[in-house]
Amino acid sequence: MNHFSKGPSMDRDDTTLRVLSTSDLAGLDMPLADVVDTVEQAYRALAAGTSDNPRKLTAKPADGHSVSYAMLGRDGVRDVVAIKTSYKHGLHESRDRQHYYTTLTLYDDVTGLPVAMMDCSRIGSLRTPAASALLARACAAPGASTALVIGTGTQGRLALPFLLTTLPTLERLLLSGTHPDGIAAVRAELARHFPGRDVELVSDLKAAAREADVVVATAGAHTPVAIEADWLKPGATAVLVGHGLAPSTLHRADRVIATSEAQMRITGTDMADADGNLPAVDLELPAIVSGVSKARTAAKQRVFAYNSGLVVTDIALGHRFAQLAIEQGLGTEIALWK
The missing domain is CATH 3.30.1780.10 (ornithine cyclodeaminase, domain 1)
Structure with a gap:
């Protein structure tokens, strides 16, 4: 500390x-x-x-x-x-x-x-991926070994180093991105913090999502990428920071975790259903890191985690x-x- x-x-x-x-x-x-x-x-x-x-x-x-x-x-x-x-x-x-x-x-x-x-x-460039990594640690199913990051902007570039900090047992690191400079920056940050580790660039996002135990979506608002709920494997954790997850990943999740439910209802309106509604949050991250509650109650649950800044x-x-x-x-x- x-x-x-x-x-x-x-x-x-x-x-x-x-x-x-x-x-x-x-x-x-x-x-x-x-x-x-x-x-x-x-x-x-x-x-x-x-x-x-x-x-x-x-x-x-x-x-x-x-x-x-x-x-x-x-x-x-x-x-x-x-x-x-x-x-x-x-x-x-x-x-x-x-x-x-x-x-x-x-x-x-x-x-x-x-x-x-x-x-x-x-x-913000440090606080946000640190919070995503804490959400991933709290929500990941036992034995999680594959992480997928969507986006190569500011948050995407530090997502993997922070994930490896909280989940050091991750074996495969996958990246979905299209900007060459951003992809190079992701690789450079990973090499700086974890020499010897590299990331696999994926072209088939649906196939990559089916393999990922942890998905962190950091893409910008203009991204055409949107992972659907049925692309996620049982036990997967999907963390939303920016964009890259379809609303179905939230509405069909077995558990919904947020850094703050009140904040999610302000900044997460793009994830609302056709009636403009968002589902209730099961737990907030502060209660989980304090040891009061656990994010998941079964290994096969699909968990959606919303990262809004506090x-x-x-x-x-x-x-x-x-x-x-x-x-x-x-x-x-x-x-x-x-």
């Missing part, structure tokens, strides 16, 4: 705010196991009632060309309060034509002083990155309240 210090090691000036840019955070690194531990600890604290994660606020224009979110939370382990914002423009465009901005602002709830404001894209995990990971950056003298001091 990561060790961390609280407010006294952070900024002591109540008129300035330390701003950490994309480049400030780019040079900082954490072992994947530490990222997983940090995220898991955040879920445990939420399950224990020591942290707060209110429902996110959403704003979206009628034509759906953009979406924005605001998320407030409090980490009771670190005594840190934070606000995360997320704004994406050009949802009808290809990924390279979209504009996306996300920030995280942290406050020390012991001293009452600001910690830092940072670009949150790096935090701001408490951003806070925990963001606070750690802020500490590392401040220790190295990174960032720019802004006299915001002066």
Whole structure:
């Protein structure tokens, strides 16, 4: 488990705010196991009632060309309060034509002083696949040996290294993707974290889905790929992060797990049935990682897991990155309240 210090090691000036840019955070690194531990600890604290994660606020224009979110939370382990914002423009465009901005602002709830404001894209790029890997570990049937990742974007590139971190017994790693640069990036990340391991690029997605014990769908909104429920083998776990799973995988699942049911009902509307309904969630991930309940009750159950971001995990990971950056003298001091 990561060790961390609280407010006294952070900024002591109540008129300035330390701003950490994309480049400030780019040079900082954490072992994947530490990222997983940090995220898991955040879920445990939420399950224990020591942290707060209110429902996110959403704003979206009628034509759906953009979406924005605001998320407030409090980490009771670190005594840190934070606000995360997320704004994406050009949802009808290809990924390279979209504009996306996300920030995280942290406050020390012991001293009452600001910690830092940072670009949150790096935090999200680590937090999300760590959560997917925790869902996979919690939901995978005994003896799971084959994993299939759909998509080669930001989440797809780290999905396999994180899966191997929580499920080290995985033997076959399959990838469904069409972008050469993305495929190369997936292979590069896998080699960086797990030298000697490689991934098999699949052309027949239906056949690959029938072989996979764990499927992690990270594709973008414009993907034509959509695995159907009857493609999944008995005992399979399907984790939805972005796109790549058809609604049938949710509605016909034997068990439905979510990081948050409330969040799923906000961001998972594309998985609704013809009447606009989503099925009830059997369990949430915080209860599973805290040891209160188990995700599956039988080895042959098909499990659907929905990964939506919880701001408490951003806070925990963001606070750690802020500490590392401040220790190295990174960032720019802004006299915001002066």
